[in-house]
Amino acid sequence: MINSVYIHIPFCQQLCHYCDFTKFFYNEAAANEYIEALANEINQNIPNEKTYVKTIYVGGGTPTALTVEQLRSLLNLIYKKFDIANCKEFTIEANPGDFDIDKIKLLKSYGVNRISLGVQVFDDKMLEELGRIHKVKDVYRTIDLLTQQHFSNISLDLIYALPNQTVNQFEKSLQEAMTFNLPHYSTYALQIEPKTIFYQRYKKGQLHRPPQEAEVEMYTILKDTMQANDVYQYEISNFAKQGYESQHNLTYWNNDYYYGFGAGAHGYLPGKRIGNIRPLPHYIKKALDNGMPVLTTEEIGLKEQIEEEFFLGLRKLEGVSKSSFEKKFGFTYNKLYGQTVSNLIQKGWLAEDQQYIKLTDEGILFGNDVFAQFLLENSDLELVY
Template structure:
């Protein structure tokens, strides 16, 4: 099978955010250079590859200093011929002019900035290191050096957040005339500061009703903008949809490199060891750093195809589903489709099944309908 996408994980951050449950570590006193050497070695376990998409995430890749960043970029350039989208995640305050010039020089053509909100009080609650002025500066530099695609992440349903605050952040983001917005409601994940505070009764979230109102506002605001919605949480100008994320939503294969990274190769889902020192030990001993492998059954693959594919506005294509699994979607999920259509949560055409606008509000309930316990 030809693998056309790869994810690289940089598990270091200048500060640990209160809501984040990704595999990340405070960068101070971490063996960053040793980690990069091992990451590069893991990438080199296979022969050089031609890819359609590359995504470097974290953690925060821009937490690396200039020398470390260039070392990583050179290694990626040697090992991969990236034909299409090449994304780096970034924090606005770390995205200096020098770093943007460097990323541009090595072919990075998409920046995904972790903005989350333009509201200063909410930025402090989230534990972010940037201020709103840093967002404007970073976007200006990215445009100065002709980065072809700029994406901002925004969050809603945050502690103390009002719908007016979210509305204002959306307006500010759109005023920057960027190319893509990802906007997610806060989910309390175990092993985060927010989760621990919530369990102790020290964190109050907006009501679920207000969270739904914020999502309705998001969809309405985007409909009147230059962006179109193409996935539950993602909006883009024409030609700027995230091609890498579509690989995940289409249930296609991809490499995963780095501590805690996940991949999907030849029907096997795998996850690398998470602790940096364990990862380094594996690579130093010339071992692949895989912690866990799972081989989804046919039923599990079809379930994944449904709940991942339904995230996209174009939904799940019935012809493609049959080509991959030799099952007719309408027959296989006849009862589920009937019940969801009665609720008005899905659209069923001869070509595809997709979420309705109301279905996006209750997306998780729709997805669960296709998971047979």
């Protein structure tokens, strides 16, 4: 069963200096053509009306960069193809300042019940250095408009370890974010990704990140602050009040199947991962021609499924469920990973109870090193079959 659908809207009013997602400057004519191409792709892959999925996530780019009428066309497409009435979570990403009351009312009327706001930092100078066009005051105005229209499930994104950011600056930004008392916060350390403005500056020695010990201190402050505000950590980078965990992102971390539509979008279907064409003109042409704008198809065999069960599951603070693993694969994790888990427990990076295997606080700091221990050789599978 396909649990979720991700729909990518690649348009932005301005391109952020750190972002490596598929994005293009907003153009009204191109956006109209894109929505037509997107409709053709979705119709080709999902012929039935009112298809059930547990979650829908419209990301970008900046979906709210679209005009009201373009948003209406997009939402009408989604409403026709998917069973919104029984969809547990329908999220749209937005930037502070992109919203007006008409767009918010439109989203509400089509069943959107969760908003993910890309705030990033509560500091106007740092926002400018990130390439953001909103100001801190826009965050207050946007959240006020959303709450007036009875949106209660609002998530706020923050980035830390920004260029030249001090621990005190991060703590001040975090404390301001907490004053909104929102049910969900996503928080990420800045990553310098290829093909970004920040990457070019970094290569030239013009971008200076805080030292690693400062980044670790920021993460510790982050966890302590969330806990003090009754917002619990349920994934390495995500915190929520009880009942407000992102159901869509849990699809990824539970290694479940999902559709991916739009330029540069990725989907995970039984036996394969699919990546779409990224360049906008090529995506539009292919999607309009035959509704199949696929660039790559990666076969996912048993080996890859098992590895990803641990890579993704260990991102959750509850960890990998032993019973779920056995139910999926027909054998216990011990047959492949018993010694690996034992070694990592001795190192202090994993913990184990009757139900779960999970990262310790120290293990979270060395997550990539932990994940690498769960890579398999093809010959390993012969031990269980």
